[in-house]
Structure formats: structure tokens, C-alpha cells
Amino acid sequence: MAASLKQYRKLLQLLRPFISHRNLSTSPVVSAYWNKDWKAAALPKTPKERAEAAKKYGLRVEDYETYEDDGSGYGDYPKLPIVSGDARDANVDWDIPEMKRNFNEPLHIDADMYGEDRCNPDLKLRYSYTTMLLYLGTFMATVIGVYWWSVKYPRFLPVMPKQYPFNDLYLEKGGSPANEKTIKHYTFEPAD
Amino acid sequence: MGNMMYAYVTNPDTVPDYNAPPTFDPLQGFPNGRKERVINVTREELDKANIDLNRRDYCVDLYYNFMKCRRIDGIFAESCQHIKHDHDKCEFDDYVLRMKEFEREKRMKERAKRLMQKSQAEALTD
Numbered sequence: 001m002a003a004s005l006k007q008y009r010k011l012l013q014l015l016r017p018f019i020s021h022r023n024l025s026t027s028p029v030v031s032a033y034w035n036k037d038w039k040a041a042a043l044p045k046t047p048k049e050r051a052e053a054a055k056k057y058g059l060r061v062e063d064y065e066t067y068e069d070d071g072s073g074y075g076d077y078p079k080l081p082i083v084s085g086d087a088r089d090a091n092v093d094w095d096i097p098e099m100k101r102n103f104n105e106p107l108h109i110d111a112d113m114y115g116e117d118r119c120n121p122d123l124k125l126r127y128s129y130t131t132m133l134l135y136l137g138t139f140m141a142t143v144i145g146v147y148w149w150s151v152k153y154p155r156f157l158p159v160m161p162k163q164y165p166f167n168d169l170y171l172e173k174g175g176s177p178a179n180e181k182t183i184k185h186y187t188f189e190p191a192d
Numbered sequence: 193m194g195n196m197m198y199a200y201v202t203n204p205d206t207v208p209d210y211n212a213p214p215t216f217d218p219l220q221g222f223p224n225g226r227k228e229r230v231i232n233v234t235r236e237e238l239d240k241a242n243i244d245l246n247r248r249d250y251c252v253d254l255y256y257n258f259m260k261c262r263r264i265d266g267i268f269a270e271s272c273q274h275i276k277h278d279h280d281k282c283e284f285d286d287y288v289l290r291m292k293e294f295e296r297e298k299r300m301k302e303r304a305k306r307l308m309q310k311s312q313a314e315a316l317t318d
Contacts, residue, residue: 153196157195157210158195158210158291158295158298159210159290159291159294160214160297161211161212161290162286163213163286163289163290164248164249164250165249169245169248172245172248173245185228185229186228187229188226188289188292189226189227190227191227
């Protein structure tokens with residue numbers, strides 16, 4: 001039995017998940033296989049049904065509350081408080097730190113909406129919306145005000161308009177030959 | 193920036209209108225007159241060569257020569273580059289002349305203002 005230690009280690013490696021890890025098949029919440037198994041059951045009516053449903057979702061009966069049965073409700077799915085990923089403490093030793101979630105923790109019905117990268121209804125703003133609007137309004141008013149003020153003072157280079165031959169291209173620009181005036185342009189050299 | 197300071201802060205009354213031609217007599221201060229600006233092509237030649245309107249400034253004769261050279265020697269011919277350079281130089285000098293006209297207009301306006309102030313002061317002392 002020279003290889004017995006090696007074989008024992010291999011066996012331990014195989015059994016390890018069943019010894020030390022909980023996995024999906026041991027969870028009471030997600031013991032489902034097919035789509036219909038994921039569907040929530042009908043709304044519980046009697047206290048016994050309520051207790052069973054609460055146990056199914058891993059909740060205490062006191063904490064178990066359902067959505068209203070208004071025709072578009074969610075059956076016996078629990079109505080959980082919204083705690084978004086952003087609002088959860090990052091320093092807690094979560095089972096799934098990437099999602100700040102514990103194993104077997106019941107999910108909010110809209111959990112996909114309250115991830116860390118999604119919205120956070122409990123967000124505390126650094127500045128109120130009034131202050132933000134005031135700041136934005138002040139900035140925009142300043143920019144637009146400076147623009148309107150500066151329209152009266154165009155920037156220009158110190159040059160006169162360009163001179164063109166043939167009486168400033170009078171005929172070329174569509175003037176009538178009867179009204180053509182003679183426009184002379186001069187260099188800065190003296191005539192003789 | 194100095195131009196903007198002059199136009200809007202220090203001397204807004206004597207700054208020339210950069211959108212209009214000069215207002216003073218162009219021959220004032222030139223006892224023998226000034227040389228006129230001329231071009232060495234006619235309107236018919238330009239029309240025949242189909243030269244664009246925005247090329248028909250006082251350098252259009254050089255542009256005309258350049259186009260002619262290109263037609264004869266080939267479109268990117270090295271032999272035409274001197275004529276092209278002449279045309280570029282002419283456009284540069286045209287811009288300098290516009291700057292000089294601005295400066296002349298500015299100084300004439302300042303002079304007119306000075307003369308008016310002087311005559312007003314004399315009228316007060318009389």
C-alpha cells in the first residue's frame with residue numbers, strides 16, 4: 001500500500017465539496033430544476049400556508065409579507081425591503097462579496113435592478129437638487145451672459161477689406177453696366 | 193489684443209470700420225499722386241480661362257499665368273513653382289497693403305479729431 005496516501009488525498013479531494021461546502025442542491029430555496037419550478041406558488045391564505053411559504057423562502061413568519069393580490073401580484077413571493085448593492089456595507093464578510101450577498105439570502109423581486117451598478121433608492125445626495133439647479137443655472141447664466149455681452153464687440157484683425165479689380169468686380173457680381181462706377185485702388189508708392 | 197484694446201477701450205471713436213472701404217481721399221498727403229493698382233489680364237481673358245470669382249483679386253494675373261503654365265507644362269510641373277511662388281508673394285503683399293490702409297485710415301481719423309479739437313479750442317478763446 002505504497003500509494004495509499006496519494007489515493008486517500010484524491011478521495012478527500014473528491015468528497016470535499018460534500019463535506020465542507022454547501023451547494024445549490026442542499027439549499028431549500030433553489031431546489032428547482034425546470035422553469036415551472038421557479039414559479040412562485042399561489043398566495044397563502046391560512047396561517048399554516050403562510051408558515052410553510054415563509055419556510056420555503058427561508059424567512060421567519062414575522063418577516064414574511066407578500067405583495068398585494070391585485071391581479072398582477074407575485075403570488076407567495078415575499079415582499080422584501082429594498083437594500084441596494086450600493087447601500088450594503090462593503091466591509092461585511094459576505095458569502096458572495098462580488099454581489100454583497102449571503103448564501104440562501106432571499107432576493108428582492110427586482111434584485112436585478114438594485115445591484116451595485118444599478119440604482120440606489122436610498123442614495124444620500126451631497127447637494128440637494130435645488131442647490132444643484134442653482135449652481136448649474138449660475139454657471140449657464142454666466143456663460144450665456146458673457147456671450148451676449150461679447151456679441152457687440154467682435155474681434156477683428158487690423159486690416160481693411162480686400163480690394164478687387166474691375167471696380168470691385170461690379171459686373172461679375174451681377175451689377176448693371178449702366179450704373180457702373182469707377183473705383184480706383186492705389187498702392188503706397190508715389191506716382192513718379 | 194492691443195487692437196481690441198484700441199478699438200473698444202482706449203479709442204473707440206477713431207477706430208476704422210474694418211468692413212467698409214477707406215473714407216478719406218486716397219490721394220491726400222501724396223503731392224504727386226499714388227501709383228494705381230493694375231492687373232495685366234483683361235476680363236475677357238479671365239472669363240475665357242474660367243477663373244473663379246474668388247481668385248479675381250489684384251493677383252489674378254499671376255494666378256492666370258500659373259494656370260496657363262500648368263496647362264502647358266503639366267499639373268504638378270516643377271517649372272511652374274516659381275510662378276506659384278510669385279502669386280503667393282503677391283497675396284502676402286496684398287494683405288500687407290490692407291494693413292497699411294487700415295493704419296492710414298486710423299491715423300487720418302486721429303488727425304481729423306486733433307484738428308477738430310484745435311479749431312474748437314480756438315473758437316473758445318476768440
